[in-house]
Amino acid sequence: MNRIFLRILLAGLIAAGALLAATTAAAADIQVGASVALSGKYSRTGQEQLNGYALWVDEVNARHGLLGRPVRLVHYDDESKPDTGAKLYEKLITNDQVDLLLGPYSSGVALAASTTAERHSFPMVAPGAASSDIWERGYKNVFGLYTPAEVYMDPILELAKAKGLSRVALIYADTAFPRSVAKGVKDKVAALGMSLVFEEDYGKASTDFAAMIVKLKARAPQVLIGGSYLPDSTAFVRQAKEYRLNPEIMAFAVGPGLPDFGTNLGADAEGVMGNTQWEPTLKLPGAREFATRYAQRFGHAPGYHAAGGYGAGQVLEAAVIKAGSLDKDALRQALAGLDITTIFGRYRVDATGLQVGKPGYAIQWIGGERHIVLPEENASHALVYPFRPWQDR
Amino acid sequence: MDLLQPGVLFQLAVGGLLAGALYALLACGLNLVFGVMRVINLAHAELMMIGAFIAWLAWRYAGLHPLLALPLAMLLLYGLGLVLQRLLIERIVEREELTSLLVTYGLSIILVNLGLLVFSADFRAVPTLQGAFYLEGLDLVISKPRAVAGAVSVVLTLAVYAFLRYSRTGKAIRGVSEHPEVAMICGIDVARIRGITFGLAAAMAGAAGVMLSTIYSFSPDTGADFILKCFAVMIIGGMGNFLGALLGGLLLGLAEALVGGVLSTQWAEAVAYLLLVLIVRPTGLLGQADAL
Numbered sequence: 001m002n003r004i005f006l007r008i009l010l011a012g013l014i015a016a017g018a019l020l021a022a023t024t025a026a027a028a029d030i031q032v033g034a035s036v037a038l039s040g041k042y043s044r045t046g047q048e049q050l051n052g053y054a055l056w057v058d059e060v061n062a063r064h065g066l067l068g069r070p071v072r073l074v075h076y077d078d079e080s081k082p083d084t085g086a087k088l089y090e091k092l093i094t095n096d097q098v099d100l101l102l103g104p105y106s107s108g109v110a111l112a113a114s115t116t117a118e119r120h121s122f123p124m125v126a127p128g129a130a131s132s133d134i135w136e137r138g139y140k141n142v143f144g145l146y147t148p149a150e151v152y153m154d155p156i157l158e159l160a161k162a163k164g165l166s167r168v169a170l171i172y173a174d175t176a177f178p179r180s181v182a183k184g185v186k187d188k189v190a191a192l193g194m195s196l197v198f199e200e201d202y203g204k205a206s207t208d209f210a211a212m213i214v215k216l217k218a219r220a221p222q223v224l225i226g227g228s229y230l231p232d233s234t235a236f237v238r239q240a241k242e243y244r245l246n247p248e249i250m251a252f253a254v255g256p257g258l259p260d261f262g263t264n265l266g267a268d269a270e271g272v273m274g275n276t277q278w279e280p281t282l283k284l285p286g287a288r289e290f291a292t293r294y295a296q297r298f299g300h301a302p303g304y305h306a307a308g309g310y311g312a313g314q315v316l317e318a319a320v321i322k323a324g325s326l327d328k329d330a331l332r333q334a335l336a337g338l339d340i341t342t343i344f345g346r347y348r349v350d351a352t353g354l355q356v357g358k359p360g361y362a363i364q365w366i367g368g369e370r371h372i373v374l375p376e377e378n379a380s381h382a383l384v385y386p387f388r389p390w391q392d393r
Numbered sequence: 394m395d396l397l398q399p400g401v402l403f404q405l406a407v408g409g410l411l412a413g414a415l416y417a418l419l420a421c422g423l424n425l426v427f428g429v430m431r432v433i434n435l436a437h438a439e440l441m442m443i444g445a446f447i448a449w450l451a452w453r454y455a456g457l458h459p460l461l462a463l464p465l466a467m468l469l470l471y472g473l474g475l476v477l478q479r480l481l482i483e484r485i486v487e488r489e490e491l492t493s494l495l496v497t498y499g500l501s502i503i504l505v506n507l508g509l510l511v512f513s514a515d516f517r518a519v520p521t522l523q524g525a526f527y528l529e530g531l532d533l534v535i536s537k538p539r540a541v542a543g544a545v546s547v548v549l550t551l552a553v554y555a556f557l558r559y560s561r562t563g564k565a566i567r568g569v570s571e572h573p574e575v576a577m578i579c580g581i582d583v584a585r586i587r588g589i590t591f592g593l594a595a596a597m598a599g600a601a602g603v604m605l606s607t608i609y610s611f612s613p614d615t616g617a618d619f620i621l622k623c624f625a626v627m628i629i630g631g632m633g634n635f636l637g638a639l640l641g642g643l644l645l646g647l648a649e650a651l652v653g654g655v656l657s658t659q660w661a662e663a664v665a666y667l668l669l670v671l672i673v674r675p676t677g678l679l680g681q682a683d684a685l
Contacts, residue, residue, distance in 0.1 A: 081536075174659065200657055200658065200659075201657075201659060202658045202659060203658070203659060208412060208649070208653075208658075210405075210408040210409075210412070210536070210539075210650065210653075211405055211408070211409075211649070211650045211651075211653030211654035211658060211661070212653065212654075212658055214401055214404050214405055214408070214654055214655055215401075218401065230516050230610070231516045231609075231610040231611075231612070234516070234518065234610045235609060235610055238520075238523075239536065241523070241524065241525075242524065242525035242536040242537070242539075243534050243536075244525075244526070244527075244534070255610065259514055264516065264517070264520065264610055265518075266516035266520050268523070278479075285426060307429060
């Protein structure tokens with residue numbers, strides 16, 4: 001008697017457990033998978049991108065989730081290594097069976113990881129990558145957010161054209177990203193009918209530009225464009241001052257976008273132009289508020305990597321709402337046709353998934369601070385033109 | 394050719410010689426250590442970076458001008474050199490050269506990574522000596538930090554040379570360099586002399602670092618670019634030859650500037666190397682074919 005009662009109790013318990021499991025499955029979280037560098041050379045920037053993802057997930061959940069279901073972030077550390085990144089996306093798709101994918105950090109890792117996503121026909125929203133060779137392979141599942149390197153300098157060259165300048169000098173470091181910037185500059189210079197009066201690349205370690213500047217001066221360029229990182233652009237500006245190289249516009253791809261450019265150059269940074277993917281001062285809906293919330297949560301001001309992460313979340317959210325489901329084909333179509341403005345800027349891609357809606361934002365050092373000066377509708381300060389000659393400073 | 398005007402070449406040559414003086418200051422210390430101990434110190438450029446960071450710290454937190462930080466950095470590095478010699482280098486002096494490469498390469502890795510931990514990989518600069526001297530009559534521009542660095546480098550290098558040549562300790566150093574056993578028999582404390590030598594070399598590297606901080610943006614990784622130049626200078630000037638390193642440094646700077654100016658900066662080092670070493674003097678300027 002007693003034994004039978006126990007059996008019934010046990011059967012009841014098992015049934016209740018199964019029922020419980022079934023109901024949990026029905027209201028299960030939507031899993032968003034990502035692998036971002038948390039160690040290795042991209043750990044700092046990778047962490048910021050992940051913070052951006054995490055903040056977006058929290059805020060989506062505060063807004064009752066996606067399609068009425070809560071969102072959960074599943075993430076791994078790819079150690080800044082492309083092959084590890086590719087393996088981890090394989091794991092996310094086949095093992096964890098996540099519902100949505102966000103991209104890794106850096107062009108190199110994205111290049112490898114996107115191959116995995118493509119093989120599984122799994123759409124992936126990929127911030128943290130600006131190298132356009134990711135989108136030159138005919139893939140259908142990789143959707144970019146960053147302004148591609150090739151169009152970084154377009155607003156600055158258009159400005160030069162509008163000011164009636166024609167003599168452009170181009171210098172660039174001999175690595176992948178500056179080469180892409182340089183390629184874009186050459187195409188744009190030709191398209192605008194300007195003339196390239198000087199072109200030279202240099203080894204990345206090279207920080208001695210004296211010889212190059214002596215040559216440059218002989219060609220009297222009106223516009224100087226550098227495909228340069230921080231140490232080379234600061235070294236160049238210091239030596240340009242010494243040799244009084246005075247173009248009307250002086251612009252570098254990466255260096256001037258960083259605070260250290262101003263710290264290291266002091267007053268000599270004045271008037272130098274550069275690029276940025278994003279600044280909290282950009283006139284974009286929600287950008288400033290995002291920066292405030294981010295700073296409250298993580299205790300430091302967000303860089304553009306963080307904003308890119310959050311913006312990627314917004315793009316994914318908009319695509320899921322547009323598709324009305326988590327179906328891969330519907331999502332892919334939604335992402336391909338979407339045209340929205342996130343806190344990171346406009347999102348609109350071409351048929352290959354390459355970002356074409358987001359313009360290159362030009363910054364300029366004015367009064368010891370970085371300001372967005374181009375395009376004008378996003379500007380936080382009026383452009384200072386022309387570059388003040390060194391001897392008059 | 395607009396680039397081959399005498400004025401442009403003169404400008405390139407002056408800039409090159411000034412850069413070369415700094416290479417010389419750095420490479421002379423390396424060569425001195427090699428000459429006396431037959432130890433190739435792969436961490437030499439890291440000692441230079443310590444000097445650069447001392448200059449940066451002194452400027453950033455005490456407002457000290459790099460020229461005032463110079464004696465401080467040299468003194469600190471002399472002390473560090475003595476300690477390193479006592480703890481590490483003295484143990485490997487008599488061993489084969491591969492041992493010294495391994496030990497000093499390890500030291501270099503430790504120093505670079507300590508630097509990255511303490512200072513991060515951000516680039517620093519000490520923007521004090523700014524601008525340039527303009528010699529209007531000659532149509533010549535001389536960068537102030539480079540002029541000062543060049544002058545300091547030449548003065549220090551010649552001072553060390555004079556010390557080696559005329560002082561009693563200097564003579565002992567040369568004695569140990571030429572024949573350690575005979576020097577020991579003559580009553581020279583060889584270990585002490587080696588300590589002084591390594592300290593002196595470290596102090597010269599530190600001085601080069603202080604001067605470098607006024608010219609370039611630098612991070613703990615920057616040393617790697619310079620150690621390669623140092624080896625080029627050593628080979629150009631002759632292994633173990635102090636004056637050879639001075640000449641080699643100046644020549645490397647000059648060749649880099651001229652090749653960079655006339656051809657391309659990408660070619661500068663390769664051409665300088667090929668031209669000077671392999672074609673003109675395979676044994677180095679002041680080296681001998683049978684010296685090693």
